[in-house]
Amino acid sequence: xxxxxxxxxxxxxxxxxxxxxxxxxxxxxxxxxxxxxxxxxxxxxxxxxxxxxxxxxxxxxxxxxxxxxxxxxxxxxxxxxxxxxxxxxxxxxxxxxxxxxxxxxxxxxxxxxxxxxxxxxxxxxxxxxxxxxxxxxxxxxxxxxxxxxxxxxxxxxxxxxxxxxxxxxxxxxxxxxxxxxxxxx
Numbered sequence: 123x124x125x126x127x128x129x130x131x132x133x134x135x136x137x138x139x140x141x142x143x144x145x146x147x148x149x150x151x152x153x154x155x156x157x158x159x160x161x162x163x164x165x166x167x168x169x170x171x172x173x174x175x176x177x178x179x180x181x182x183x184x185x186x187x188x189x190x191x192x193x194x195x196x197x198x199x200x201x202x203x204x205x206x207x208x209x210x211x212x213x214x215x216x217x218x219x220x221x222x223x224x225x226x227x228x229x230x231x232x233x234x235x236x237x238x239x240x241x242x243x244x245x246x247x248x249x250x251x252x253x254x255x256x257x258x259x260x261x262x263x264x265x266x267x268x269x270x271x272x273x274x275x276x277x278x279x280x281x282x283x284x285x286x287x288x289x290x291x292x293x294x295x296x297x298x299x300x301x302x303x304x305x306x307x
Contacts, residue, residue, distance in 0.1 A: 125229065126204075132234050135204075136148040136201075138207065141206075147203045147204065151200035154199045154202065154280045155196055158195070158276035161276055165186075171279070174275075185267075185307070189269050189272070190239055194238070198273070201227070201230075202227060202273075203227055205226030208226040208230065224244065224246070228241050228244040239266065243266060247270070249261055250271055250300060250303050274303075278296055278300060
């Protein structure tokens with residue numbers, strides 16, 4: 123597939139590429155953004171959607187002034203996987219994979235929306251899921267870190283069904299990794 127030139131083309135391509143059996147990339151992006159909005163409501167003292175460690179509330183209270191603006195966050199979260207259709211491969215096991223999807227998504231995002239903080243957020247989207255040690259310390263010093271970190275939590279929440287729910291081993295492992303990453307702030 124080719125790079126999209128307009129947001130309408132991007133939406134069409136994302137709607138045709140599936141994250142899970144019953145969820146395409148656009149629906150996944152929408153789910154992440156919705157989970158983020160619910161997370162912010164919870165952190166602001168509203169309805170509890172998931173039990174969070176106190177560290178998350180502390181980080182939010184301390185760093186919320188560094189969050190990117192609402193529109194940048196919305197576009198980033200909805201379109202963070204917008205290039206997965208460009209790198210989709212089916213393995214010998216029959217499972218789909220998306221090697222270098224953050225790169226392809228950032229390329230796609232930039233082609234449609236231009237170079238922006240959103241482009242940087244998209245290419246750095248996986249950082250809190252994959253980085254360890256000193257790399258995380260360096261990331262946490264960057265202004266975009268709190269936006270990426272809270273989005274990583276929103277992705278975990280949005281994907282919880284795929285992992286088997288909040289009580290699954292997979293979810294708990296990913297939750298623990300995000301808690302450890304948050305300690306690097």
